[in-house]
Amino acid sequence: MPPTLEQPGISHAASDPMRPEPYFVASVSRETHDTFTLSVEPANGVPAAGFAPGQFSMLYVFGVGELPISISGDPEQAGRLTYTVRSVGPATQALVSRVTGDWLGVRGPFGAAWPLEAVRGKDVLIIAGGIGLAPLRPAIYHILRHRDDYVRLIVLYGARSPGDLLYKKELAAWGRSPDTQVLTTVDYGGVNWRGRVGVVTTLFRHLRMHPDKTVAFICGPEIMMRYVITELEENRGVLANDIYLSMERNMKCAVGFCGHCQYGPYFICKDGPVFCYQKLRGLLGKHEL
Amino acid sequence: MPRQFQRGTTSMNSLEPILAKHPFFEGLDPAYLKLLVGCASNVRFDPGAYVIRQGEGASHFYLIRQGRIALETRAPQRPPIVIETLEEGDILGWSWLIPPYLWRFDARIVEPTRAIALDGKCLRMKCDENHDLGYELLKRFAHIVTQRLQATRLQLLDVYAPNA
Numbered sequence: 490m491p492p493t494l495e496q497p498g499i500s501h502a503a504s505d506p507m508r509p510e511p512y513f514v515a516s517v518s519r520e521t522h523d524t525f526t527l528s529v530e531p532a533n534g535v536p537a538a539g540f541a542p543g544q545f546s547m548l549y550v551f552g553v554g555e556l557p558i559s560i561s562g563d564p565e566q567a568g569r570l571t572y573t574v575r576s577v578g579p580a581t582q583a584l585v586s587r588v589t590g591d592w593l594g595v596r597g598p599f600g601a602a603w604p605l606e607a608v609r610g611k612d613v614l615i616i617a618g619g620i621g622l623a624p625l626r627p628a629i630y631h632i633l634r635h636r637d638d639y640v641r642l643i644v645l646y647g648a649r650s651p652g653d654l655l656y657k658k659e660l661a662a663w664g665r666s667p668d669t670q671v672l673t674t675v676d677y678g679g680v681n682w683r684g685r686v687g688v689v690t691t692l693f694r695h696l697r698m699h700p701d702k703t704v705a706f707i708c709g710p711e712i713m714m715r716y717v718i719t720e721l722e723e724n725r726g727v728l729a730n731d732i733y734l735s736m737e738r739n740m741k742c743a744v745g746f747c748g749h750c751q752y753g754p755y756f757i758c759k760d761g762p763v764f765c766y767q768k769l770r771g772l773l774g775k776h777e778l
Numbered sequence: 779m780p781r782q783f784q785r786g787t788t789s790m791n792s793l794e795p796i797l798a799k800h801p802f803f804e805g806l807d808p809a810y811l812k813l814l815v816g817c818a819s820n821v822r823f824d825p826g827a828y829v830i831r832q833g834e835g836a837s838h839f840y841l842i843r844q845g846r847i848a849l850e851t852r853a854p855q856r857p858p859i860v861i862e863t864l865e866e867g868d869i870l871g872w873s874w875l876i877p878p879y880l881w882r883f884d885a886r887i888v889e890p891t892r893a894i895a896l897d898g899k900c901l902r903m904k905c906d907e908n909h910d911l912g913y914e915l916l917k918r919f920a921h922i923v924t925q926r927l928q929a930t931r932l933q934l935l936d937v938y939a940p941n942a
């Protein structure tokens with residue numbers, strides 16, 4: 490068994506990180522036509538392990554398989570873990586079909602988190618695309634709860650269509666918080682949609698940024714993240730050191746052992762999923778990686 | 779002339795500071811602003827109005843001061859498709875610059891909109907007379923065209939599609 494790779498300040502459940510712990514589904518809510526939010530609680534009554542925003546769990550659906558899913562709930566809400574899942578194939582379909590009281594196997598939390606301590610005193614610019622808002626939501630909860638530790642909070646969120654926007658009520662509520670700007674857009678809008686239409690990078694033109702005081706957290710499809718990074722670096726003057734992104738690759742063990750999620754010199758599961766862009770420069774967008 | 783618009787009573791002189799404040803003209807030599815203001819007028823549009831129509835003559839371009847406009851394209855037997863929305867700080871239309879000076883899409887008002895309309899013929903004349911002004915304007919339009927081309931490429935990739 491390889492040594493368990495721990496992230497600073499986060500302890501795995503005391504047990505074997507390769508063994509799923511039984512949890513039961515405490516609630517399921519529909520976000521969109523293909524995306525659901527599930528909360529799970531440990532079956533043994535011991536409160537769920539804490540997590541840091543950006544970390545993920547391995548969720549095991551008995552008889553179907555195991556898959557990595559980011560924790561999308563409030564890091565300070567003890568007792569349960571929350572996930573937002575988009576149904577794209579057999580495992581995610583099985584997950585979103587769970588009902589209250591069903592069982593799941595849970596391993597983790599795993600992986601590197603958003604560097605929320607290190608970026609205190611800065612403007613935090615969060616850029617999410619599609620389901621990419623899920624791993625960023627815990628970071629938003631953290632910032633809103635520790636508002637004095639950060640200056641401005643800006644959330645730019647793009648989805649495919651109005652019906653694909655996640656957490657609509659929360660987005661509106663976040664936008665009403667002091668020193669917080671939330672801008673949403675969709676790639677395709679019908680004639681009855683009164684909001685913005687255009688890809689997420691088009692939102693930058695509505696911002697007044699202080700590049701030297703801004704740190705950006707990005708999560709979304711990889712191509713979208715590449716366009717966003719180009720905009721941040723080339724047009725806005727944000728340094729690679731101040732850009733963080735969450736990467737996605739197929740994984741199996743989640744503890745840096747099996748090599749499934751190898752990405753250049755890194756394992757996404759233990760060195761990521763959250764990386765400073767400075768480390769990925771030259772890798773992102775490279776063919777066959 | 780743009781359809782369904784109401785012309786404001788603002789005098790040319792008072793339009794100059796408005797032009798200077800719009801991001802499109804940021805940092806523009808005040809001498810050029812003086813030339814451009816002669817082509818400018820203040821306009822307002824109500825929701826549902828069409829500022830421009832696909833296939834019609836591109837007589838103006840607009841500096842949006844407030845509101846929201848949807849750029850749409852039409853296809854037979856289908857509802858119009860919104861390509862992009864524009865709002866405060868954006869500009870609408872560059873077809874006045876490129877022959878045959880015809881609009882390539884519709885622009886429908888989504889939220890009450892205030893804008894400065896710049897007369898295309900008048901601008902072309904000033905640019906022909908003063909090539910430095912023409913070059914300066916072309917650079918600014920080229921920047922916007924490039925940005926919109928980049929955005930269109932990303933939009934075409936449909937990155938959030940199932941199994942994208």
Ligand SMILES: Cc1cc2nc3c(=O)[nH]c(=O)nc-3n(C[C@H](O)[C@H](O)[C@H](O)COP(=O)(O)OP(=O)(O)OC[C@H]3O[C@@H](n4cnc5c(N)ncnc54)[C@H](O)[C@@H]3O)c2cc1C
Nearest residue numbers: 556557558559573574575577578579580581737738762941
């Ligand atoms: C660290 C990490 C965190 C993740 N967090 C989340 C999360 O919070 N919520 C969530 O819904 N998913 C998340 N994912 C993605 C999720 O793990 C995959 O969608 C899932 O493994 C797909 O399994 P499947 O059996 O349902 O589909 P598969 O049979 O594996 O795939 C079905 C089809 O969907 C495509 N596909 C697979 N993944 C995606 C995707 N992410 N987007 C679009 N198409 C895809 C495949 O190419 C294939 O064509 C995360 C992945 C990683 C690595």
